[in-house]
Amino acid sequence: MRVLVTGAKGQLGSDVILELENEGFKYKGLDINKLDLTDFQSTRDVFLEYMPDVVIHSAAFTDVEKAELEVEKCRRINVDATGNIAMLCNSINAKLVYISTDYVFSGDSAEPYEIDSKPGPLSVYGRSKLDGEFEVMRKTDKFFIIRTSWAYGVSGKNFVSTMLRIGKKQESVDVVSDQVGSPTYTADLSKLIVSMIKTEKYGVYHATNEGFCSWAEFAVEIFRLANLPIKVNFITTDMYPVNVIRPKNSTMSKRALDINGFVRLPHWMISLES
Numbered sequence: 001m002r003v004l005v006t007g008a009k010g011q012l013g014s015d016v017i018l019e020l021e022n023e024g025f026k027y028k029g030l031d032i033n034k035l036d037l038t039d040f041q042s043t044r045d046v047f048l049e050y051m052p053d054v055v056i057h058s059a060a061f062t063d064v065e066k067a068e069l070e071v072e073k074c075r076r077i078n079v080d081a082t083g084n085i086a087m088l089c090n091s092i093n094a095k096l097v098y099i100s101t102d103y104v105f106s107g108d109s110a111e112p113y114e115i116d117s118k119p120g121p122l123s124v125y126g127r128s129k130l131d132g133e134f135e136v137m138r139k140t141d142k143f144f145i146i147r148t149s150w151a152y153g154v155s156g157k158n159f160v161s162t163m164l165r166i167g168k169k170q171e172s173v174d175v176v177s178d179q180v181g182s183p184t185y186t187a188d189l190s191k192l193i194v195s196m197i198k199t200e201k202y203g204v205y206h207a208t209n210e211g212f213c214s215w216a217e218f219a220v221e222i223f224r225l226a227n228l229p230i231k232v233n234f235i236t237t238d239m240y241p242v243n244v245i246r247p248k249n250s251t252m253s254k255r256a257l258d259i260n261g262f263v264r265l266p267h268w269m270i271s272l273e274s
């Protein structure tokens with residue numbers, strides 16, 4: 001089985017590649033220096049030359065604040081390029097894994113979102129990822145749409161690395177406490193993705209690490225584990241002005257993993273239950 005991975009230098013893509021190596025898959029990792037996915041002709045050439053059996057599409061415009069300012073650029077990669085990739089997968093009968101996000105939801109619900117809960121993105125990024133989902137569903141059948149949240153890996157810029165950087169310079173930090181979600185370790189998610197591609201259990205999934213917390217609670221835990229004596233000031237979203245509205249509660253039910261009959265592997269941190 002040949003696997004093509006987009007976003008191979010991103011935090012999730014790089015962990016997916018490690019997992020594919022562990023599992024002995026043949027793979028090709030694509031990063032933006034090798035191929036700009038918004039260039040359709042070049043993308044098609046790479047697909048037709050490599051003829052993957054599976055495409056793990058992890059590349060995206062992921063800067064949520066910048067997306068508000070660079071709407072067209074964000075949509076070119078998250079919507080148009082995703083649609084082209086789905087179409088190419090369909091034409092060569094390849095399975096497609098598309099990584100989506102909790103930001104497709106508005107965050108107004110008191111309950112965790114189900115797979116079939118009504119989406120209501122608040123941001124340009126969330127809208128573009130949802131439209132990417134629609135492109136995938138419209139253009140191919142053999143897809144896994146995996147919605148995850150608050151991703152962090154060992155490499156890359158994420159909340160954990162930002163807090164650790166701040167923690168080396170400051171004695172206290174203000175962090176919002178009225179947005180709740182499920183932090184997800186990309187190495188765990190990669191294990192799930194790589195086991196999914198061995199199956200034909202297509203559909204939409206929610207996959208996050210177990211539990212939920214606010215950003216402020218997450219920061220407290222990061223500093224505790226890193227043994228850094230940093231005071232976290234719990235603030236509210238309106239005290240931290242940014243140009244983007246984020247969901248207040250973006251926790252997602254993972255029940256659908258069971259409903260779709262996906263295999264339960266108890267050693268994973270990723271819970272298959274809500």
Ligand code: NDP
Nearest residue numbers: 007010011012032036037059060062099100101148150151
């Ligand atoms: P990263 O930003 O770490 O990785 C995304 C990669 O995509 C980057 O290496 C980026 O390259 C590349 N890329 C961007 N534009 C293009 C392009 N036009 N052509 C080719 N490559 C491009 O993101 P993550 O690993 O964190 O995210 C992986 C997936 O998970 C994404 O689809 C994201 O939407 C989704 N997701 C992420 C969450 C998170 O908290 N991070 C939460 C929920 C979902 P470069 O850096 O050079 O721009």
